[in-house]
Structures are given as C-alpha cells and as structure tokens.
Amino acid sequence: MSTWIKACAADEIDDEDLIRWDYDGQTFALFNTPRGFFATDGLCTHEDQHLEDGIVIGQVIECPLHQGRFDIASGKALSAPVCVDLKTYPVKLEAGCVFVDIG
Amino acid sequence: MTPAPIATNAASSGVKLERKTLRQLGKRSDVPGLIWLAHWVVFLLGGGVLLHLSVGTWWVVPAMIAYGAVLVVPTYALSHETSHGTAFRTRWLNDALLWISSFIYFEEPNHRRYAHTSHHTYTMHVGKDGQMPFALPMTFREWLVELTHLGFYWYEIKLFVKNALGRFSPLVLQYTPEDELPKLKWGARVYLAAYATLLAFIAAGHVWPLLYLVLPRLVGAPVMQMFTILQHAELSEDTPSILDSTRSYKGGWLSWFLYMNMNNHVEHHLYPQVPFYALPGLQKAIEDQVPEPDPGFWRTNYEVAAVVARRSLGLSTRAPSIRQAPHMITEGGFTKISEANMR
Numbered sequence: 001m002s003t004w005i006k007a008c009a010a011d012e013i014d015d016e017d018l019i020r021w022d023y024d025g026q027t028f029a030l031f032n033t034p035r036g037f038f039a040t041d042g043l044c045t046h047e048d049q050h051l052e053d054g055i056v057i058g059q060v061i062e063c064p065l066h067q068g069r070f071d072i073a074s075g076k077a078l079s080a081p082v083c084v085d086l087k088t089y090p091v092k093l094e095a096g097c098v099f100v101d102i103g
Numbered sequence: 104m105t106p107a108p109i110a111t112n113a114a115s116s117g118v119k120l121e122r123k124t125l126r127q128l129g130k131r132s133d134v135p136g137l138i139w140l141a142h143w144v145v146f147l148l149g150g151g152v153l154l155h156l157s158v159g160t161w162w163v164v165p166a167m168i169a170y171g172a173v174l175v176v177p178t179y180a181l182s183h184e185t186s187h188g189t190a191f192r193t194r195w196l197n198d199a200l201l202w203i204s205s206f207i208y209f210e211e212p213n214h215r216r217y218a219h220t221s222h223h224t225y226t227m228h229v230g231k232d233g234q235m236p237f238a239l240p241m242t243f244r245e246w247l248v249e250l251t252h253l254g255f256y257w258y259e260i261k262l263f264v265k266n267a268l269g270r271f272s273p274l275v276l277q278y279t280p281e282d283e284l285p286k287l288k289w290g291a292r293v294y295l296a297a298y299a300t301l302l303a304f305i306a307a308g309h310v311w312p313l314l315y316l317v318l319p320r321l322v323g324a325p326v327m328q329m330f331t332i333l334q335h336a337e338l339s340e341d342t343p344s345i346l347d348s349t350r351s352y353k354g355g356w357l358s359w360f361l362y363m364n365m366n367n368h369v370e371h372h373l374y375p376q377v378p379f380y381a382l383p384g385l386q387k388a389i390e391d392q393v394p395e396p397d398p399g400f401w402r403t404n405y406e407v408a409a410v411v412a413r414r415s416l417g418l419s420t421r422a423p424s425i426r427q428a429p430h431m432i433t434e435g436g437f438t439k440i441s442e443a444n445m446r
C-alpha cells in the first residue's frame with residue numbers, strides 16, 4: 001500500500017546533499033543527487049548513526065561516524081564497516097515538493 | 104524512533120558546525136592525496152639512496168633513523184587515513200593503499216578498520232575502545248613499551264595467528280559484525296603468507312627487504328610513536344567529550360607530510376568525515392569551540408615523557424603547559440584505572 005507524504009520543498013536540499021526528515025516516529029534521509037531525489041532510512045545500519053552529517057559523493061552516501069558507504073538509489077552497502085543494506089523509499093516530485101512513499 | 108547511540112564525536116562534545124561548512128570541508132578529491140603521495144615517494148627514494156650510500160660507514164645509523172622515520176610515520180598516517188576511506192576520492196586507490204600501508208604497519212586491514220570504528224564510537228572508553236594501547240595512567244615503563252612499539256608487535260602477532268585460525272578474541276567479536284569475520288580470517292591468512300614469503304626471501308640471502316623495509320620499520324617506530332602517543336595521553340577516559348579525551352598540538356609542514364595533519368586530532372575525532380587535507384581548515388572553523396592546541400611536537404613530547412617519568416618516581420605529575428585531565432595530576436602516587444588492551 002502506498003502512503004505518499006509531502007516531506008519538504010525540493011529546494012530545501014542543496015545539490016549533491018541530504019537533509020534529515022522525521023515523520024511519525026521514523027527518521028529518514030532525503031537526498032538530492034545528480035540522478036534525482038531519493039529517500040532512505042535515516043540511521044546507518046552499522047551503529048545507528050544518523051546519516052544527516054554524512055557526505056554525498058555522487059550517488060553514494062558516506063556515514064559520518066565510520067565512513068561506511070551506501071548506494072543512495074538502491075541502499076546497497078558498498079564498503080566496510082557497513083555490511084547491511086539501507087532501506088530505501090520511493091520518491092516523487094510534485095509542484096516543487098518532495099513526496100516520500102513510506103509504505 | 105530508535106534513539107541513535109551516543110558516539111564520541113562533535114555532537115557528544117557540544118561542538119557545532121554549519122552544514123554548508125561541513126560539506127565544504129568534507130568534499131573529496133584525489134588531488135591533495137596524490138600530491139602528498141608524490142612527496143612521500145620522492146622522500147623515500149631520496150632517503151633510500153642516502154641509506155644505500157651510507158652502508159659500510161657510521162653514517163648508516165643516522166641514515167637508517169631518517170629513512171625509518173620517513174617510511175614509518177607516513178605509513179601509519181596513510182594506513183589510518185585510508186582505513187577511514189578519506190585519503191582519496193577514488194575508492195580503489197584508497198583500498199589499494201590501505202592494504203600496502205597496513206602491510207608495512209603490521210596490521211590486517213579489515214581488522215584495522217573495525218578496531219578503529221570502536222575507537223571512534225567509544226574514544227578512550229575502558230572496555231569498549233578497542234585501541235587503548237597503554238595502561239591508564241601511563242607509567243614510564245608503559246611509555247617505553249609504547250614508544251618502542253614492542254607491545255604492538257606482540258599483540259599483532261597473536262592477533263594474526265588467532266584471526267587466521269578463526270579464534271577471535273572477545274574484543275574482536277565486540278567490534279566486528281559476525282558476517283565480516285571471514286574477511287578478518289582470510290585477510291590474516293593472506294598477510295601471514297606474505298610475511299612468511301618475505302622472511303623466506305631474506306633467509307635466502309636477499310638483504311634489501313631487511314635493509315629497506317624490516318629494519319627501518321623497527322627503527323622508525325619510536326618516531327611514529329612520538330606522534331601517536333600524544334593523541335590521548337594524560338587526558339580523560341570514559342568521557343563523552345572529545346575535548347576532554349583527545350589532544351591537538353601545533354604542527355606545520357612536517358606534520359602534514361609525516362602525519363597527514365593528525366596533530367589536529369581533536370578535530371579528526373569530532374568530524375572523522377573530514378579528510379586530512381581539510382583538517383587545518385576545520386581547526387580554523389571551530390577554534391572558538393575547542394581548546395587551544397598544545398605546544399608543538401617536541402615540547403608536548405618532552406612534557407608527556409617528563410610527566411610519566413615523574414609518576415613512576417612518585418613525584419608531582421603536573422606539567423608546565425600541556426593539557427591534562429585533572430585526575431591525571433597528582434602530587435605523588437597514582438591509582439590504576441585500566442590495563443592496555445593491545446598487548
């Protein structure tokens with residue numbers, strides 16, 4: 001079942017960057033990358049550090065605590081110390097706003 | 104919402120930085136790392152030539168020390184920076200240099216990465232930080248063992264054998280995810296095979312690996328340790344604040360070249376996502392929120408050595424100018440806080 005929620009205005013996220021978005025007791029990371037907007041769980045799968053202070057490198061998010069890396073689009077864990085994939089969420093842009101399907 | 108754990112970093116230390124500045128400082132590039140690498144190669148070649156020319160004369164002693172320092176301090180720094188993945192933007196370059204530098208440093212890279220994660224999550228937390236190489240508080244004997252790196256060699260030899268056999272210590276199991284243990288096992292096996300090959304090569308009469316790799320590694324270690332001992336010595340354990348557990352000290356070109364700016368150690372622990380080349384910029388950006396760096400390399404080393412010697416002699420451990428945790432300062436005598444966990 002789809003549950004589309006308006007998360008933020010698209011221009012709130014700088015190019016090649018992310019913001020934290022909290023909704024209904026859950027925390028997410030919203031990304032603006034060269035290939036578009038994406039959403040993932042906000043906490044790193046290694047030690048639950050929030051990704052909000054992480055560095056976006058192209059299509060990759062690097063965790064701020066130990067520099068584990070995930071592919072932003074697929075959530076795939078790319079390099080140690082992360083080894084569990086990140087959950088991703090469908091995103092759409094409508095009227096200049098980012099909507100996330102939190103399921 | 105699951106609360107995030109309290110890792111020892113900027114947030115736990117009450118240090119703040121604007122997102123835009125952090126993003127700018129955290130930007131990745133291959134260029135600064137390649138420039139650094141070019142310097143290292145040139146100095147290694149130059150030092151190697153001097154060492155070669157000095158063989159058979161007394162000049163071999165200073166030449167070996169100089170070459171050893173130029174080999175070992177940057178080896179440590181590169182192995183550390185690449186274990187964070189921040190030395191280069193290009194991932195394979197990071198990983199290739201992590202494996203090469205860790206081979207010289209004498210630590211299996213997968214283990215190096217995981218042990219170091221615990222050092223960042225729990226900086227100087229007794230029983231949780233997997234990289235506490237000396238007992239607290241440090242005595243003169245502990246300082247000597249640390250300076251010579253003898254404790255480290257012994258610890259690593261045991262670790263290589265145990266990990267290669269798949270008999271992981273409770274400490275290793277504490278900081279390594281279960282799924283990653285086979286990587287540690289195979290990494291240890293590959294390295295042990297490589298070290299055995301190197302030894303066999305030397306035993307077969309080839310002197311150059313002994314002269315240009317093994318001996319300088321041993322001789323250069325105390326110089327490397329003079330850089331690394333300062334990182335946390337005489338500061339607080341079991342505190343969430345990096346400002347209380349970690350030391351920065353003043354440094355210039357030599358700290359950049361030999362140590363990849365890790366004299367900015369407070370800044371590195373606050374924001375480990377900032378690469379070595381941006382640490383001086385980070386220092387500037389947060390200088391009003393962090394303690395003044397301790398005096399330079401020589402002065403800080405001298406004061407730490409004097410403090411540990413005085414502690415062992417039962418004298419006052421108050422240092423003239425370096426930062427010390429209040430409980431590290433006594434007027435004679437001390438109570439043991441913890442043992443080293445890398446022995």
Ligand code: FES
Pocket residue numbers: 044045046047048049063064065066067068069081082220
């Ligand atoms: S918490 Fe993200 S890599 Fe460790």
